[in-house]
Amino acid sequence: MRLTVNNQPIEIDADPDMPLLWALRDLAGIKGPKFGCGIAACGACTVLVDGAPVRSCSLPVGAVDGDVTTIEGLPEGNTLHVVQQAWLEMQVPQCGYCQAGQIMSAVALLEEVDEPSDADIDDAMSGNLCRCGTYPKIRAAIKQAAELKTKLGA
Amino acid sequence: MASIGKIARRTFLVGAAAIAGGVAVGYYFYRQPWPNPLEGETAEGEATFNPFVKIASDNTVTIIVPRAEMGQGVTTTLAAMVAEELDLELDAIKVEHGPASGAYFNSAMMEEGGPFPQFDHSMVAETMRSVSSAIGRTLGLQVTGGSSSTRDAYEKMRHAGCAARMLLVEAAAKEWQVPANSLTTAGGKVEHAGSGRSKTYGELAVAAASIDPPSEITLRPKSEWKLLGKPQKRTDLLAKVTGAPIYGVDIDLPDMLYGTVRMSPRFWAKIKSADTSAAEKMPGVVKIVRLETQTGDGFGVIAENTWAAFNAAEAIEAEWGDSDYPADSAGISKKLQDALAGPDGSSLRDDGDVDTEFADAPADNVLDVAYEVPYLAHACMEPMNATARLKDGVLDIWAPNQAPTIIQQVCGGVLGLEGENVNVHTTYLGGGFGRRGEVDFSIYAALMAKETGGRPVKVTWSREEDTRHDTYRPAAAGHFRARLGSDGLPQAVDMRIATPSVLQSVMRRTFPSLSPAGPERLLTEGAFDQPYTIPNYRVTGVPTDLSIPVGFWRSVGNSFNGFFHESFMDEIATKGGIDPVELRRKLMADYPTALKVVETVAQMSSWSESAGAGRAKGIAFTLSFGGWVGEVVQVAQTNDGIRIEKVWIAADLGEVLDPAIVEAQLISGAVYGLSSAMSQEITFADGAVEQSNFHDYDAMRIHQAPEFEVTLLENAPQMGGAGEIGTPPSVPALANAVYALTGKRIRNMPLSKEVSFA
């Protein structure tokens, strides 16, 4: 089976029913997307398929019909994505386990909404659980990323 | 024979601990030294100065932070202690967890385990503290818990950095034949201003490490600190925003197999009959093994990938024995109520004469109420997991864990190996909250590694397995009475709290041959040890015989006793017609630190002003782990339910080494507590946990997260912990706010039983 992940073609030998998450993690060695719940209830496994966020723990790899982007694919060369930069600047993560998923959801939100309000952030990010309670910083970092993005004209 | 220098390096840590115990400045040899575990593990050209510092010839300075990084920032704050003394910036050092070793014992955690309030500095209390500290040192318990990492490391890690710097300076002084006091250190170099000569730490390291350590050290005075006391950029965040494979679940070893477990849904029940044949035939399955362990009975599934293992685990057909505890929540509750009504219990606080006060109390002046809280799961974001390899008689375990030396000892015992043949590698933790101090996940992986012919096996639990096989925050029930005087103040308070013993539960599954003795503070901590003066004041803990595994859940006993005590205080204030802040001002008059915290949080939240229509505020205070914390929660009624709008936190934990990290921890602790208060409960049916995943055991989400405002005070006489202290007052502050908003006094958690949240 052939997938395109972070612009790289990869060949894996997977049962088409295997969730994309496990194909990425156990077969392709791409560990950024995390296993949290297995039922699309926590968001830790969020990746983008053709730019749209999906919970990879619940999407069969055989049903993937686009290019997959994981957190490893966000930076351009040595430059972190603006969302990653904002996450660093605001010192968002604690344990960090949910943050790859949070960042992917935030990237997807900012693709659609240039200047998200608090309500936009609530409506986009409530599927991503954080047990450390970094929510106030996530909120601040998304706004920071939106500013950075506008500044860079990206 | 080891050189004096070598012995001195090995004994460094215990010496430093003696200082931490307050003996003197300087350092000491101790009779039972722990060897420096880095000796013999250094790379070519690398030198180690003590268990905390390694310097390589290319000038890479590695600081060992032997505590679990679970988000609380130890890899930043503890590293900063060493870097401060080495005159290095944090971005110039590398941080490693290091091996499991008794040298990394935690004595601070043990110190506050005794049956004394933290403000008790009596001879007996202090003696117990120093004995407990010595036990921690002698047992070599390397544990991350009890909000103790910073307190424990504060002296010894600064000493480690300082001693290393002094040796580097001395090596340069010898080489250049100049007095040591003519040399300075900066940017990873030793410099001689007079001659303009300089050498990097890396160039001096090997020579420096062979010099006998100094007999006296002078730490940098606080006024010269460049890192400590100021917010630092965390050392672990670049990895965490780039998805680096740093967690237990990310371990990847050559030839690795994958696995999971399916343990008895009824705790301690044995397998009556089982059919694994269908599961064994499933694609990708390598082997299914029976697990009969001190933490539970069940199956391990070894497979070619995690998904195949999960599927096979679900396909195992098994019949399990009955539970030896009541099979449902009603039965469990009855057990707590029976214990409460029975004669047993010990009172860690018993001031005045409570019985006499209630004997003649006019009924109108008496409050008499019952409270109850449920079991709670930790629900770490990273499900339990461990990777194990047993090859050539050596067991290696990679695990996100809070207690590497205990894992080493227990897993060695299970496989019949000596400790020296068990290597525990601690990864980053995707949440810990007390859950990862347990040994179950490591035992299962170790036993499964026996079945793979030397191949490593990464054993990941499903979320369902994790939720249903936690070591839960215990359920608890309370019967509380207060007699109010004519001034509305309590003249007698009697709190009786029934809950299963966490210590006994931990011992049963960790060291089954030992049993703890003596009064247990965990039953009533957060209630018996609070800085209130009430003339007749009794707090009694009743250990309740329930064998459902219970463990250390963020803030432990404080998590429910804080709710009991502070919600009951709110009831007393209401009945006495006294404002809750005013009540605390009066009762806390003997404790200026507490008073200042309460007054600060009241001021921050404009307590005396109304929150406005459809809004209300609640306040609570808990002293735990050396942290004096007051919280005010403001709630609002909305069309979607009650919304938590804002939380103000004032906290005094004495000296603050990184205000940004401490603030983040306080908020984190409050979110953890508020999550539990809003909707969490673990319930039982047919002897098994009913909840299974985040659809029925959820936590606060971003749309529910309030705004936070935090003030840090530094009046407390001793340094307190940060990781847990935000949790206890958050629960009652919310319950009290809900009461103020709705008039509903909710005494049974979670609050969602009676009100709904937006």
Place this chain on the structure above:
Amino acid sequence: MSRLAMIVVLAAISAPALVSIGAARADGLSEWATIHKVFSHPRCANCHVEDERPRWSGDHYGGAGMHGFNIKRGTDGSGFGNPGQRCAVCHFEANSGKPHGPPGAENWHLAPAEMAWFGQSSALICAQIKDPERNGDRTLEEVADHVRSDPLVAWGWNPGPGRQPAPGSAEETYRALLRWISFGAPCPGT
């Protein structure tokens, strides 16, 4: 003809018609009852809501409650969710095989708010179905076709592990709709 006679005659003429209309109405209402059982079933009604929030229900949830995680219709009113959190983040083209995993079908979304069934009386649901302003501008025959052929509607009878399916089948519901239409598509009184 006296007035009285006229009444008698009229009564004699109209009585069979009345009986027949009455019988058709009763038969129609009986068909509607079958249809209503489907429409008001959680597998259908949970996503035909008046407000912004889909519902979850099942024995395990103790009755119907809000969908977790703050999931909403979408500020654009589309029913496909909000930016960053569309339904399709979790709901794919097929059901998750895991209990409590996300169910899936093509085009997963909420029905428009005007097609609310959740918590509505049988009479109100019936009136809505018949109102082109609120039924997607469909004739009743088109409504029946939609029930028979739409893949998202079909999900109601194939809802994935652990979920009780809607009663009957798409085909049976389609036929009940046709019979109901043939009996004049009567609605129960409010």
